[in-house]
Amino acid sequence: MNKLDSSLHRFPVKHFGTASDFLLSAESEERDTLMIACADQGGAPDRVSFAKSGRFFVVQHLASSIRPAGDRDENSEISDIEFAFSKYKIKHVIICGHTGCGVIRNWLLYPDAPDVSGIRARFEQTTLEAVNQAYPEYSAEDRIEALICEHTLFQLEHLCSHAFIRNKLEAGTLQLHAWVVNDNTARVRSYDPARGCFAII
Template identity: 80%
Template structure:
């Protein structure tokens, strides 16, 4: 995957966890991880993790989109996220994109189609940023970058909610951004120190 522009996102490095967080506790049966994945993602998105079945609470939404705090639109995905935090001792949140995301590909190909979901605004920020920061990207390079950047923007939206930010600031929560290759099932995880997604 192409390196990303390190100036685009401003999430503190200490907010992020690593794949080792899961490898070292792979045998745990505690439901302590929330995965936010795309509704278009085939199969069960938690199958790509190292965890035993039942370890992850999974929320699936179009392009794994999360509305920022203060957004007046439908916040059903945020309600599901809050529910997970109220029910379980969530220590990790994974926002999981995927390379064949039909939602993002459709938004790129048909930008004028009606926004029946009401969440395309989540994508407009990504589109504007990618057009400005990566003006030479075309084809699959453009789509791949869109998917990676969109995944990171959803983490920023997540962090705009006080119940998330308070846990992060208290050191009780770690963030993870993953992108799954649908053809190979290989997972890339965002490394905030290098501003790139690397194979786990």
């Protein structure tokens, strides 16, 4: 994957965890990790990790999408996230995209299809516009990869716009992770905010 445009996102490095957070406690069964995955990703997206699946509370949305705070329909995608925090001592949140995302490909192929939820329109206004401007020279294959990576990061921004998430980040009780899974190889790349790229775990 080519290096991403660092000007598109400004994440405090201190708010991010690393793969070692899971390696050091790989045998833990404590449900302390919320994974927000794609509804097109299959039934067990948490199996991509080397940590035990019992650690994960998984929610699946279209293209791992999260509505930002203030969105008129924000409760439709944030309520299950709030539930996870109310029931478990969540220490990590992973936004998990995947290279074979059929949702994003359908949005690109059928831009005039009905968009009842408004999720596709938000994708077009944020991710698609940013990628078109930042990576105009990319090949079709590289452009899809950039769209998936950037979309994952925009969903992380949307998550951080919610006050209950910001409060936990500032208190140091929550760490962020952005992953992209290769559907063909099951290899996971994790976002490194210091380097501005996704690196293989």
